[in-house]
Amino acid sequence: MTNQAKLKIFMLVTFLSGFTAMVEGQIRINSPYTRYGLGNLVENGLDPRTTAMGGLHFGLQRNDLINPANPASYTAFDTMAFVFDAGIFGNMVTLKTDNLNNQGSYISISHLTFGFPITKWWKTSLGLLPFSYVGYDVFHTEELEGITTVTNVYLGSGGLNQIYWGNAFPIGKKLSVGFNLKYMFGSLDRSRGISFPDSTEMKNTLILSSIRPRDIYGEIGIQYKTTLPKDHFLVAGAMFGPQTNINSKIFYMATTYYGDITTAQLRYDTIDYRQDERGNFTLPIRIGLGATAGKARHWTAGADFLWQNWEKYTYDGQSDSLLNRWSVNLGGEYIPDTRSNTYYKRASYRLGFHYGKTPINLKNKHIDELGISFGVGLPIKRSRSTVNLSAIFGKRGTTENGLIQENFFRFTVGVNVLENWFIKSKYF
Numbered sequence: 001m002t003n004q005a006k007l008k009i010f011m012l013v014t015f016l017s018g019f020t021a022m023v024e025g026q027i028r029i030n031s032p033y034t035r036y037g038l039g040n041l042v043e044n045g046l047d048p049r050t051t052a053m054g055g056l057h058f059g060l061q062r063n064d065l066i067n068p069a070n071p072a073s074y075t076a077f078d079t080m081a082f083v084f085d086a087g088i089f090g091n092m093v094t095l096k097t098d099n100l101n102n103q104g105s106y107i108s109i110s111h112l113t114f115g116f117p118i119t120k121w122w123k124t125s126l127g128l129l130p131f132s133y134v135g136y137d138v139f140h141t142e143e144l145e146g147i148t149t150v151t152n153v154y155l156g157s158g159g160l161n162q163i164y165w166g167n168a169f170p171i172g173k174k175l176s177v178g179f180n181l182k183y184m185f186g187s188l189d190r191s192r193g194i195s196f197p198d199s200t201e202m203k204n205t206l207i208l209s210s211i212r213p214r215d216i217y218g219e220i221g222i223q224y225k226t227t228l229p230k231d232h233f234l235v236a237g238a239m240f241g242p243q244t245n246i247n248s249k250i251f252y253m254a255t256t257y258y259g260d261i262t263t264a265q266l267r268y269d270t271i272d273y274r275q276d277e278r279g280n281f282t283l284p285i286r287i288g289l290g291a292t293a294g295k296a297r298h299w300t301a302g303a304d305f306l307w308q309n310w311e312k313y314t315y316d317g318q319s320d321s322l323l324n325r326w327s328v329n330l331g332g333e334y335i336p337d338t339r340s341n342t343y344y345k346r347a348s349y350r351l352g353f354h355y356g357k358t359p360i361n362l363k364n365k366h367i368d369e370l371g372i373s374f375g376v377g378l379p380i381k382r383s384r385s386t387v388n389l390s391a392i393f394g395k396r397g398t399t400e401n402g403l404i405q406e407n408f409f410r411f412t413v414g415v416n417v418l419e420n421w422f423i424k425s426k427y428f
Contacts, residue, residue: 030104031093032136032404033367033396035156036360037313037322038281039134039188043162044069045111046089046130048390048412052375053331054352056302058237058290061176061223064384064418066113066125069288070221070239071178074115074123074168082421083115087388087414096405106135108159110412116421118167125166133159134188148202153193160186160213168221179220184246187212203256203269211315213248217241217283234293235302241286243312250279250316279316284309294332301332310359323366327356331373348377350390358396362403369396371408377416384418 034040049065050056057069066085067073077083089110095102113127138154161184168178188211195204219241226234254271285308292302306329310322331352336345352373360367371394378387389412396406 030095030102030136031406032095032138032154033358033360033406034132034134035136035138035154035190037310037320038160039132039156041132041325042130043132043286044129045113045127046087046410046412047085047111047113048087048375048388048414049333049348049350049377049416051392051410051412052350052352052373052388052390053300053302053329053333054304054354054371054373055327055329056290056292056304056331056352057329058221058239058288058304059223059235059292059302060290060300061225061235061237061292064386064416066115066127068113068125068127068129068164068166068180070223070237070290071125071166071180071219072168072176072221072223072237074125074166074178075170075176075223077115077117077123077125078420079117079120080420081116082417082419084113084417084419085115085414086112087412089410089412092409094407096399096407097402098399104135106133108133110414121170123168125164127164129162129164131160131162131184131186134190148196151195153191153195155191156189158187158189158210160184160188174224174226176223176225177221179218181216181218183216184213205271206255206257208251208253208255210251211248211279211281212251213246213281215244215247215280217244217246219286228293230295232293232295234291236291237289239286239288241283243285243309244283245280246283247278247280250277251275252277281315282313284312290329297335297338299332299334302330304329306356308359313359321361322359323357323361325357325359327354327369329354333377343379346379348386348388350375350377354394363401365398365401365403367397367403370394375412386416388412388414388416 060067061073061076063076063078064083066083087110090107092105111129115125117123134156136156140152142150162182164180164182166180168176170176191208193206196202221239223235223237228234252274256269288306290304292300294300306327308325310325313320313322333348333350335348338346340346355370358367358369371392373392375390392410394408397404399405
């Protein structure tokens with residue numbers, strides 16, 4: 001068996017393993033902010049090259065980069081090449097209040113993507129990406145004066161994923177357009193309850209709910225690339241995702257019970273029960289703008305801006321405590337000398353920063369997030385493939401007004417494979 005055949009088998013096994021892990025995996029991180037909306041959003045996956053550059057996407061265009069955030073970028077694929085990219089990511093969070101600390105962690109597939117040409121003027125990509133994750137368990141106990149102790153409980157787990165198929169086409173020598181068709185699936189499971197641990201006469205209440213989307217949506221992208229003197233370039237790009245209603249199946253059950261909510265409960269009465277009821281949620285309008293400049297095979301620098309109208313989000317016809325989301329992303333990459341015999345000079349070094357407002361609004365605070373990122377691309381000898389590493393240190397939220405601050409560390413490890421698979425052999 002040839003090395004190329006082994007590589008194909010490896011990629012197929014990796015893809016199927018990643019698909020199984022995403023479908024069956026549950027989120028074990030404890031992040032109370034994932035209680036709102038669709039959870040913590042990672043819509044474009046976590047490719048270590050783009051995350052190391054602060055989350056640059058919309059103006060990035062390279063022949064070895066699969067960039068689902070702007071489908072117009074696929075036109076950069078070589079006409080005789082096949083690109084494969086996959087990785088895993090980890091997230092470690094420390095939750096901080098004025099007087100408490102707690103920690104959680106999670107590891108999962110970050111992305112599984114393929115890119116290749118159909119013709120000289122038609123390039124395509126497909127893959128599997130996470131969309132969001134949910135994981136929290138919040139207990140709040142208070143004393144009702146003259147009555148009893150009351151415990152409010154909020155539990156959540158799960159995540160949403162997406163399979164995408166994208167296509168891109170050049171218009172002239174400098175302009176390209178593209179679109180992604182995406183299929184969203186997964187499950188978000190949320191429970192809330194109220195219990196009276198010191199009372200044997202008052203019944204506890206528990207509400208179990210889950211949403212399982214199964215629907216198709218899309219987005220379009222455009223990029224303009226021009227060459228500048230001395231082998232320099234400039235790329236400007238934009239992406240637009242229209243507002244879409246995502247069809248889902250909803251499970252809902254409200255009961256009264258005796259016992260501890262975290263262990264076995266003895267159900268006393270079912271107040272409401274709905275199984276596989278049809279519903280939907282609103283995926284808001286999403287707009288991204290970005291630009292990069294650089295010198296081919298030497299350096300790249302750029303900036304992105306993302307805005308999304310989460311005020312229009314509804315779930316099963318009801319709104320949430322959400323405001324519009326926006327973020328600014330800055331970053332770049334530097335390669336000392338791609339032709340050097342010294343290994344570290346052929347490596348890629350990346351740095352980035354991001355800041356923005358999440359969709360979450362609590363106690364008159366629009367929750368923000370900032371992070372500093374860095375990474376490295378390590379070339380594999382006698383190939384055009386690389387191993388890519390990235391890390392992000394950041395924080396979300398604040399301890400003001402009794403809120404929670406999340407200090408997080410995220411890392412991603414990925415492999416990028418670039419092979420010439422469409423060249424006919426001269427020998428038989």
